[in-house]
Every structure is written in structure tokens, then in C-alpha cells.
Amino acid sequence: MGRLLLATSAIVIGLLVARVAIAAPAEATTLFEEGRELAKQGRHAEACDRFTKSLALEPAPGTKLNLGDCLERQGQTRRAWQLFDEAARDWDRAKDSRARYARERATAASAKLAIVVVKLAEPGLAGTVVRIADQPAIVGGEIIERVDPGALAIVVSAPDRASFETTVQAAAGKTHVVEVPELAAPSDAVAGAAPGEPDEPSHRGDAGPRKRSRVHLALGLGGAGALGLVVSGVVALGAMSTYNSAFDEGHCFRTETGNECDPIGRARIDDAATSANVATWIAVAGGMFAVTGAIVYFTAPRERVTLTPAATPTSVGLALSAGF
Secondary structure (H helix, E strand, O other), X not given: OHHHHHHHHHHHHHHHHHHHHHHHHHHHHXXXXXXXXXXXXXXXXXXXXXXXXXXXXXXXXXXXXHHHHHHHHOOOHHHHXXXXXXXXXXXXXXXXXXXXXXXXXXXXXXXXXXXXXXXXXXXXXXXXXXXXXXXXXXXXXXXXXXXXXXXXXXXXXXXXXXXXXXXXXXXXXXXXXXEEOOOOOOOOOOOOOOOOOOOOOOOEEEEEEEOHHHHHHHHHHHHHHHHHHHHHHHHHHXXXXXXXXXXXXXXXXEEOOEEEEOHHHHHHHHHHHHHHHHHHHHHHHHHHHHHHHHHHXXXXXXXXXXXXXXXXXXXXXXXXXXXX
């Protein structure tokens, strides 16, 4: 009886899975046809929505081509270029003659894009984050990105450093190079005592050991900060490994105008960028703990040792006193 129940359940589950598998392409086809009809009517925003939903159900090259055409009409040339390129690659693998047309569309769209080259003076600085048009980029000595024309914000930041920010007016068909200098340390990191203002009477001697409880707290904070920086390094190495695998396994390749990837490669690049951001936030948190620990340590009260002159009718010397 038990075996019969298990067998029946397996058959039912199999039928359900088969129905879902059949329903997805059917729904994708319906959405695709709706998108084609809306595009003919000039209702491109609605057409793009249908094509996007269809593509999520079935990543067919024809859907990619039509969505790319729709987005290009909406002014999203960079995304359209990516979709044309993906469609061309899909049809190339299938030995389909439509690959030539998709490649022509990709080339035409590429000519309408601007190229931004960001050169970092410190590409190895831990925790560096580069954002181009509010999108994270993989950090390297030279970062090349194709972008839609228009005003483009570029922000480079790193823990315990002042951020570099600039805006580029990207023009179609032009290459814009941005040189990023070494990021400076914040000018107001730690303020010292006012010049010329003694903090204690001139007769005070050298300070003694710091208060033990504050020292323990400082060491704990510093240890947490160091651990955070180690974890950040491990996550960053993992991000770099994921990024490199996209190229090593042939999913991405470098060209003179930037990186070109298939969907798997682009997914790995996106995963690497996300991991790099996580590593940065961990590094920032670790740095904050370390800095806080240093502040707690250096502001901990000391055992004060004071030497003052002492004189009696029969002797002259120094009196030693201590306190917290």
C-alpha cells in the first residue's frame, strides 16, 4: 500500500511538473505576440513590459531581439545593445542565419554609445568601490564601460579615504578618460589639542599606565575590527575568483571597447560586483571598529605620576604622588 501511494504521488508530481513546463513556453509565446502587436501600434512602453515578462519565462533569442528593439526606441541603447549581442550569440550557437541581422543591430547600437575609461592610481587599495552611472563596476587599474550618452556620475570611494566624484558629459561615439588620483585621507581625522594651550600644570611628570578596563575594551574593539578586515579580504578574493572564472571559462572576453559577456558571464560579473560591495561594507565596519578601539585606547585615563618640589627646615627634595 505504501509503495502504491509513493508511486501514485510520483506520477502526480511528474504530471504537475510537466504541465508547468509546457505552460511556461505557451505563456511566453502569448506575451511575445502581445508585445509584437503593441509595438506595431507604437505603444512601446507596454510592448517592452510584455517582452520582458516573456523573456523571464523563456530566454528565446527572438524575444531578446524584439525587446532590444523596443528598448532602443525608448532610449535605453546600452541595454538594447546587450540584448542584440546575446541574440546574435544564441543564433550563432544554433547555426541560425538570423545571427547576422542581430549582429548588425548590435553594431549599429554600439556606435550610438559612449565609452568611459576610468583609470585608478591605486587599483589595489582595499575596499575600493567604483560606481559608474550609479552602477557598480569591477575594480581594476583600467575600467572600460559602454554607457548611454548624457550626464554620467563617477564615484570612487574607499574606507578611511575621501571620495572622488566627477561628472562626465558622455557623447555618442566618443571615448572619455577619467584619471582618478590617490584618494586622500580625511583632513579632519583626529583633531589635536589647541596650540599653545597646556593641558596640565607644568609640574606634572610622565603619565603612568592607562586604566585597565578601558584598555580591555579598546583591545576588544580592535580585535573585532581586525577580524572584519580579514573577512572582507576573504570575500573580496571570492569576488575576484568569480569575476576571473567568467573569462577563464569563455563566458566573457575583453575587447578594445570593453568586456563582452554571454548571460552566464554577465550573471557572474554581477555576482562578483555584489560580493565586492559586501566586502567593502565589511571592511568599512571593521575599519570603524578599529578606529573606535584606537580612540578608546588613546583617550583612556592614565595613572598620573606627579613630581612637586618639597622642602623642610632640614631637607630639600621631590614629593611623588599618583592617582587616577
